[in-house]
Amino acid sequence: MSVPLAYLGIILIWSTTPLAIQWSTQGIGFALAVLARMAIGVVVASLVIALWRIRIPxxxxxxxAYLVGGLALFGAMVLTYWGARYVHSGLISVLFGLSPLAAAILGAIFVGERSLTPMKLLGMLLGAAGLATIFIHGDSLGHASALLGLAAILAAVAIYSGGLVWLKQIGDDSPPLATTLGTLSVSLPFFGLVWWLGDGQLPAVVPPRAGAAIAYLGIFGSVIGFAMYYYVIKHLETSKVALITLITPVIALFLGHWFNGETIGLRLWIGTALILLGLSAHQWEMLSGFRRRA
Known part of the structure; x- marks a missing residue:
């Protein structure tokens, strides 16, 4: 596979995932939407592993690793799908862009990592300022209940980031697709339980756009995107991979505006800019190190 093609594929998948999440819940409910996505992901990952004869440690x-990854995926995705009903799709991508900052904080608190340099601390302050700007911008969120959606997305970011830190500590070296299948398999029963405890009903008709979005997320968002990400990590410097988190939120904002009619207010732009500046500052050492080697 071409590395530039995989890099572009990650950007496209991560940029379109928040919009697809919103579309997938329209007409069938968030619990069934995320359950169907993960079920498709398990089937696709199993087929790929069988065809490529990848071992499953x-x-x-x-x-x-499977247990921690599965629980983190369940917590993060349930909250994301629930919150996506109230939060603009582009804003979901912006908030998930905070995950490197959240992972650094959690790593310092729970693992004792000593990597909080002055530039990284500045990045966290800028990210917090951007988040505060978005929170006080009620017009861009649409209605008061969107604050609950924002809180759910932020909790999802914290769970996702905590899972990354924990997985890093475990240090499992299993093939990425095996980890994907193990993680999806652990999380799937929990998604099924949420759906069953909710209404446990199948819709008479699945809206075409919702069905297409679920299939897209199950195949690309849950399997192909994950495989591409690990492929790129293996072949590119960390500094280049880190740029993805600076690109996808902006594209996601425009996609939400063009295809979902989402309003992008001035304060939302300001908050997004502050968060992206914070990410740039947080990753300054990696980016400057890459420029010195270039």
Whole structure:
């Protein structure tokens, strides 16, 4: 696979995922939408692993990674799908762009990582300022209940980032697709339980756009995008991979505006700019290191 093509594929998938999440819940409910996505992901990942004859490790470290990854995926996705009903799709991408900052904070608190340099601390302050700007901008959110959606998305970011830190500590070296299948398999029963405890009903008709969005997320968002991401990490410097988190939120904002009629107010732009500046500052050492090597 071409590395530039995989890089572009990640940007496109991550930029369109928030909009697809919103579309997938229209007419069928968030619980069934996320359950169907993960079920498709398990089937697709199983087929790919069988075709490529990829081994699935079951040693203790791998099992811990599957468990932690699955629980983190469940918590993050349930909250994201619930919150997506009230939050603009572009804003979801912006908030998930905070995950590197959240992971650094959690790593310092729970793992004792000593990587909070002055530039990274500045990045966290800028990210917090951008988040505060977005929170006080009620007009761009649409209605008061969007604050609950924002809180749910931020909790999802925290869970997702915490899962990354925990997985890093586990240090499992299983093949990425095996980790994907293990993670999806662990999370799937929990998604099924949420759906069953909710209404447990199947819709008489699935709207075509919702069905297409679910299929897209199950195939590309849950499997192909993950495989591309690990492929790019293996072949590119971390500094280049980090740029993805600076590109996708802006594209997602425009996609939400063009295809979903989402209003982008001035304060939302300001808050987004502050968050992206914070991410740039947080990753300054990596980016400057890349320029020195170039």
């Amino acid at each position: 079951l040693h203790a470290r791998a099992r811990r």
